[in-house]
Amino acid sequence: MERTFGIIKPDAVKNGFSGKIIDRIESEGFKIIGMRKLSLSKADAEKFYAVHKERPFYGELVAFMTTGPVVVLCMQKDNAVKAWRDLMGATNPADADANTLRKLYAESIEANAVHGSDSLENAKIEIEFFFSDKDLVA
Ligand code: IDP
Ligand code: MG
Numbered sequence: 704m705e706r707t708f709g710i711i712k713p714d715a716v717k718n719g720f721s722g723k724i725i726d727r728i729e730s731e732g733f734k735i736i737g738m739r740k741l742s743l744s745k746a747d748a749e750k751f752y753a754v755h756k757e758r759p760f761y762g763e764l765v766a767f768m769t770t771g772p773v774v775v776l777c778m779q780k781d782n783a784v785k786a787w788r789d790l791m792g793a794t795n796p797a798d799a800d801a802n803t804l805r806k807l808y809a810e811s812i813e814a815n816a817v818h819g820s821d822s823l824e825n826a827k828i829e830i831e832f833f834f835s836d837k838d839l840v841a
Pocket of ligand 1: 755760764793794812813814815817818819821
């Protein structure tokens with residue numbers, strides 16, 4: 704069974720959507736095997752999004768991700784990486800399909816409610832960034 708990594712971003716936590724998003728994750732058949740609420744430090748956000756360092760929105764993205772607490776998630780399901788990306792919807796909520804998390808809950812292309820790993824390789828790296836083995840309970 705595949706594992707992926709997700710974040711409920713500061714906008715969605717602040718707007719009171721954490722519970723709705725977690726409910727949806729479970730009703731779509733994901734098993735949540737790790738979950739923690741935390742505040743990202745600037746250094747953590749910079750490191751987590753280092754792959755986007757050269758993109759023009761990097762500084763603003765790091766600033767946004769440190770505006771308030773987030774919920775980090777490790778989720779398990781068949782084809783979890785793709786299934787979670789599909790459930791999230793397009794990066795820009797204006798382009799997201801109906802009933803995706805970003806269509807339902809995102810504020811903007813930046814404050815877009817959720818993060819999800821884009822590959823199995825990155826899922827492993829991102830899970831390890833936030834969770835140790837003993838934090839993951841299947
Ligand atoms: P993804 O989250 O759908 O994988 P990425 O291209 O990996 O999208 O971008 C990472 C994050 O950076 C997005 O989720 C969003 O928060 C932010 N972002 C992406 N494109 C823009 C933009 O054009 N302006 C502002 N923020 C952006
Ligand atoms: Mg991405």
